[in-house]
Amino acid sequence: MVIGDELIRRMSRRRNGHWSQLRRKPIGEVHLKVSSIKESRSDDKRFSIFTGTKTLHLRAETREDRGSWMEALHAVKEMFPRMSNSELMAPLDGLVVSTEKLRQRLQEEGVREDSEQIMRAEFAALQNQLVALKQKQSLLVDTLRQLETEKVDLENNTLVDESQKQAKDDESAYGSRLGKSSGMS
Template sequence: MASEKLYADVSEIPSRIEEEKVNEIAIDGISGVLYKRKNFGRGWRPRWFVLKDGVVSYYKIRGADKVSPENARGSRIIGEESLRRVSYRQILPPKLIGEIHIKVSSIHESKSSEKRFTIFTGIKKMNLRAKTLEDRTAWVETLRAAKDMFPRISNLELMAPVENSVVSTEKLRMRLMDEGMSEEMIRESERIMKSEYTALQSQLVMLKQKHWDLLTSLQQLEVEVMNRRKNHSNKISSSSSSTDKVLELPRVTGLMLVGL
């Protein structure tokens, strides 16, 4: 009962999320502690996650680190552990580790664990674990609602030509004729309308191109970050292997002396 009261006062329990409009919650955003699986090696580390405007940002927290209400960025806090970490004292903000755009991601619940779920961008997989099943449900439902608000657009749809679209001036002409406008003025009004539409059409094409360039840059950036992490991990593994070989040399030498 205490847990339910805590959620009702500050956050949202999953049953309440179903009752309310999930879209409204997705617009407000949610935040809280989730455990992220290490990219290399085993183990889970707590991270402070924030879903806002279709973007998931996650921050580094250690041990009993606190976060300020500003780190929630006006979103709804999910989970009792998350609520315990919120402090109204003046503290240093946690370090931003990375961001994921829900628009180009898919969310999957784990079949082997009721607390785990994954966010997959196509080139990057983030394994996450909530504290409880209820917390996972709240996160997954809101993430999916946010994704629906920012649906993925295919490359063909994004860059589809708009030059062939036609604007009709028939309604404008009929309205001006009813007002008693001369034919010359009607034609001038039609010319102005078509000119404005052409300018707006050109701006739309430019915005679509910028949108496409942004998505391409995000994908390239994710690939670059993943490659750097892999290279860093390989260097660590290689260095560790070399150290082990050096440590084994004295024992090999000793065995050779004994054999002599």
């Protein structure tokens, strides 16, 4: 997980008198919108990010840094409020468009009955459009759930592949250093 310039700076290391970036590819991402963020009770520098499938345990350098991280993560999360599934899937049955007040006003003004029928037809068309939009929304939510499931599966497979690749790279680098060390003796 790469978060901002500060992390990149901290991941830099000094080699041969020069600062160089530690080149590591991120192996995953965290969707804060669907995560919960909590402080550790046992360590005043630790905090965790919980997703539906993973838990990231993180440790700041100081208690103040942890507070800053927590504040920043919560601020970003609040920028994109999440609607509950019950709100997303609320039935349209509760939607009632009343034309009674408008009909009374039209009668008071002496407007003929055919105008009222036109108005009712327009409201019926509007309600049909709302029903169609609700059906599209339902399909999109189902598709989103399916994509999230596939994404989690892909992330889990990628994490395994990346950690195996990283282990092989580390092993190769270690073997290479051993060869150089033993050759110099």
